[in-house]
Amino acid sequence: MSHDALSRSLTARGVQQAKWPAIWLVLLMACVWGFPYADGLLRIIEPDSSQVVYQRASLATLLVQHMLVVSAAAVITVVGGVLAAIVVTREWGRNFLPLVSQVASLGQTFPPVAVLALAVPALGFGTLPIIVALVLYGTLPIVRNTLGGLQDVDKEVKSASVAMGMTSWQTLRQVELPLAAPVILAGIRTSITINISTAAIGATVGASNLGDPIIAGIVNGNMAYIVQGALTIALLALTVDSLFERLQERLRSRLYTA
Amino acid sequence: MALLDALPSPQMAWRQWRPNSVLVVLLSVMLVALWLFDVVSVSPNRIVSGQGAGLVEAMGWLGALLVSGVTITLMLLSLQPGRQNYQVALVGVCLLLLLMPFGLIVASDRLVSSDMPQARLNMGMAYWLMLSLLLLCWIELRLRLALPRRWTVLMLLGVALVWWLCAMWALEALALGQEFRARNDEFWRALRQHITLVSVSVAISIGLGLSLAMLMRRYANFQKVAFGVLNFLQTIPSIALFGLMLGPLAWLAAQWPLLSRLGVSGIGWAPALLALVAYSLLPMVRNTYIALEQVSPETLEAARGMGMRNSQRFWQVRLPLALPVLLEGIRITSVQAIGLTAVAALIGAGGLGAFIFQGLGQAAMDMVLLGALPILILALIADAGLGALSDILRPKNTVRPGDAQ
Numbered sequence: 001m002s003h004d005a006l007s008r009s010l011t012a013r014g015v016q017q018a019k020w021p022a023i024w025l026v027l028l029m030a031c032v033w034g035f036p037y038a039d040g041l042l043r044i045i046e047p048d049s050s051q052v053v054y055q056r057a058s059l060a061t062l063l064v065q066h067m068l069v070v071s072a073a074a075v076i077t078v079v080g081g082v083l084a085a086i087v088v089t090r091e092w093g094r095n096f097l098p099l100v101s102q103v104a105s106l107g108q109t110f111p112p113v114a115v116l117a118l119a120v121p122a123l124g125f126g127t128l129p130i131i132v133a134l135v136l137y138g139t140l141p142i143v144r145n146t147l148g149g150l151q152d153v154d155k156e157v158k159s160a161s162v163a164m165g166m167t168s169w170q171t172l173r174q175v176e177l178p179l180a181a182p183v184i185l186a187g188i189r190t191s192i193t194i195n196i197s198t199a200a201i202g203a204t205v206g207a208s209n210l211g212d213p214i215i216a217g218i219v220n221g222n223m224a225y226i227v228q229g230a231l232t233i234a235l236l237a238l239t240v241d242s243l244f245e246r247l248q249e250r251l252r253s254r255l256y257t258a
Numbered sequence: 259m260a261l262l263d264a265l266p267s268p269q270m271a272w273r274q275w276r277p278n279s280v281l282v283v284l285l286s287v288m289l290v291a292l293w294l295f296d297v298v299s300v301s302p303n304r305i306v307s308g309q310g311a312g313l314v315e316a317m318g319w320l321g322a323l324l325v326s327g328v329t330i331t332l333m334l335l336s337l338q339p340g341r342q343n344y345q346v347a348l349v350g351v352c353l354l355l356l357l358m359p360f361g362l363i364v365a366s367d368r369l370v371s372s373d374m375p376q377a378r379l380n381m382g383m384a385y386w387l388m389l390s391l392l393l394l395c396w397i398e399l400r401l402r403l404a405l406p407r408r409w410t411v412l413m414l415l416g417v418a419l420v421w422w423l424c425a426m427w428a429l430e431a432l433a434l435g436q437e438f439r440a441r442n443d444e445f446w447r448a449l450r451q452h453i454t455l456v457s458v459s460v461a462i463s464i465g466l467g468l469s470l471a472m473l474m475r476r477y478a479n480f481q482k483v484a485f486g487v488l489n490f491l492q493t494i495p496s497i498a499l500f501g502l503m504l505g506p507l508a509w510l511a512a513q514w515p516l517l518s519r520l521g522v523s524g525i526g527w528a529p530a531l532l533a534l535v536a537y538s539l540l541p542m543v544r545n546t547y548i549a550l551e552q553v554s555p556e557t558l559e560a561a562r563g564m565g566m567r568n569s570q571r572f573w574q575v576r577l578p579l580a581l582p583v584l585l586e587g588i589r590i591t592s593v594q595a596i597g598l599t600a601v602a603a604l605i606g607a608g609g610l611g612a613f614i615f616q617g618l619g620q621a622a623m624d625m626v627l628l629g630a631l632p633i634l635i636l637a638l639i640a641d642a643g644l645g646a647l648s649d650i651l652r653p654k655n656t657v658r659p660g661d662a663q
Binding site: 108121197198201205214 | 397401496499596626630634
């Protein structure tokens, strides 16, 4: 397939893919703004309860708080994970490579609930412990993929860039990172999507987010509350995931057409 | 290039001096933390927060110098790395790990007076840091010496045994131990529940996963739909999935009395088990599918050439060859299930998570630890044990497939 045809087919697929983030986003917004008026609908699930619409806080506020927690953790994991992976693949940091890749894979062995519980005595109740738990849980995919992406860059391409007179910093920025970008992005996507649903357990230690309606539902035996929290989180995860898919698609088409 | 390498170069002399910077960094951080932060803290009773004590206060000058001395010796060893030095360093790290509980005994002797029977000794920031940094050093040494996993698991179990004995017989004041003694029966029951829930759900998802993966290989359409559904299940947060089982199961139990006589109800083990299986299916099915697909067609062709029947080829060729990757899936699933079962405590399924959530409710952090630490240890044991098993089962001359996710 010629470059032209390839890029055309990629854009054609891109247009087809483009609708998914929009669809999920519309559904998410419908959930957030629609649930307060969906009394009748929710009553089908939970006919016996006096109250079926979660009213302690608006879903929109909870959604924003949920996204803030996940983004805070994401910023830390992405910056930390990518930096760590870059450091250990340089000549002077190579000593740390075995330990870092081992520890990164160990991170996902720690159950988030246990980490959350252990972080509470040190950090107190609230948002901080859940961020720590998410950071620990979300680091592995990013470190693993960044390491893989950087190590897969062809040795000859790197030698060529050195031969062209690029400094090691230039090689990293203009050759290695762009070539590894799709793989790194895939890692970030996995990490953030997992963390969106994991963040809900933060509600058990007083971090207020979309986990709140779920916990309230479990405590009061109210299925309608749980559905509101769960559906909103699932739709948020799907929206973000499909956005990342779009981003990957674009990155790939740019790499191929460049 | 080869010729160049063979020539002696003047830089060789200092190039050979390559300190293991990893160990040096880890050990220096440990040394600084030991002297800067509180090693232990003593609280008069269960609820009041403790009074911190530094290294010298807790262990006396003799103890402080002993610990620092061993650490500095380890640092000196890692300046000149080599196989022999690494082995000595490994022994040193194990020695420090073994000495740690004795440090607690000394501290409780010095700090907890006998007229305060309620007093509790808590491990401080420096103590936890030292423990985790020592474990990191240990991982590093294991990797450098290329020790097989099962050996090192055995070594760590030995260290854990010494810790356990010290905590049981010599450390009355340790907060975690007190919490444990107060809930001895409850703890073992919770541990049993936890392990039972995990193993039953993993067993069910192995069976279901294998059959689903086999169906997927036969019907391509089914594969798309099934992966779609399983992926969607994974986006629902685990606590919500547990919660969502409450309603339908309560309804089922109300409809069929037989079910409720079996113990099925909206809360308890039944919804927990269902949610655990639902959550475990995606990693299980994905790995089983990959495992069965990656067996090389040539091998299967050879088996056919030898006159094997279809079923023989599956049981005697495809499955054994797929086993290491399949075990990888079981490992991921089990570790995940161990963590998720903790959440199941929220819907009354019991298990170690009950301690976590009770402790969080009462702001009793020792109780939280009593739940969280064993969960962590269980997860690590499952991870290491199943990892070692798949290492053993892997045919000698095949490459380890990249972490199939």
